Amino acid sequence: MSSLTVDISDIKLSAEPDDLIVTYALGSCIAVMVHDPVRVAGGMIHYMLPLSETSPEKAKTKPAMFADTGIPLLFQSMYKLGCRKQDLVVKVAGGGALYDDKGLFSIGKRNYTILRKMFWKSSVIIKAEDVGGARSRTARLYVGTGRCTITSQGEETEL
């Protein structure tokens, strides 16, 4: 079994049933986990910011930094593995926030809003999610079974 770590602004994919895909320290960033039980494949993105218009140059070299360039890339990469859209099970985690009344640190909220808009437009349904709150999360996706777990504040939960 190998454990594939998804860094900030990164995507990892696997079609090896024994593999585990993991990302650590999701604060305001969001992890989208996609699993195909038919093809038995999984993929995960850990994106940092909502829109690539913030830094168009960065988006060219690091598309996974942004929701609007990274999420399509994740799905396209899954299709290249032979997955079909109708088989994909999608789960989402992260998008946390600080105690910030003025909304200066609204990155997590904006990350989530853009994601919802994109999924709504392309008819992608979120099967399960754990988002928001002043929490940091570690997300794991088991490629063989599609099992997802979230660890936060020392507790692990199933997603």
Place this chain on the structure above:
Amino acid sequence: MITPEEILARVKQLPTLSAAVARVAELARDERSSAADFEKVIRPDPALTANLLRIVNSAYFGLRTRAESVRQAVTLLGVRRTSEVAAAAALAPIIPGRLPGYQVEAHALWLHSVAVAVLSERLSGELRVKRPDLTFTAGLLHDVGKLAIGAFVEGASAEILARVREDGLSFVSAEREVLGVDHAEVGGMVSEAWRLPQAVVDAARWHHRPGEAPTRADRTLVDLVHVADALAHSLGMGTDIGEMARTVDEGTESRLGIRARCLERVAGESLDEIRDLARQLTPSGGNR
């Protein structure tokens, strides 16, 4: 509650940041300083010299010529930059393998320190505020208080976490309520004990409460470090047990004239730099 004597005793037990850091920071502010002056201060410390040259020659600085000596580094980078690099080179070796109380590994604290240094500096450029002296160094050293009070925090962690979870306090407020002191206040004491410049002491002391910093402090600098610290935690760079349970000072936004989009731009532009720089040195207690 911890007594001031207990804290002072702990501060004295800490490994000392190389005395060269305080001296080069002074040199950097004196226009008459020469590359030879820098060399005289740094070269007697071989580990510091080696670490400094390693960072100076990293991709982060993009030098066309390789610096082989402190003197060359100063010529190529300038006195201010070299003094900042010296602070980074001196911090890495004194970070312990694991910080008690905060449940953070050496690598994570190092990454967080570098992230706050780079983000503070980027923010000051983005906001077009007059760039305060020592922005990078103040960002880098803002959390040194954690090195001194970790053991006390660990002893009281159940109570502190209960205050965070049940009363909705920020982690630093819970520290203060339970221990009578917080890591920022202790950070001020540590950086004073290390004889660092007053601006660095003030940034460490007030980085969670910039609005309460005394008038003599460079409030722009304290605000920059405050925002950079919150941003680094928000992005998961060096997340510790305090996690995202932190408040943002009400006045910071208007004092800096900062907007949410600006933070996003700074975050996006800084990620590679932070990683590059953090990779150059491994904290003494850590491996990765």
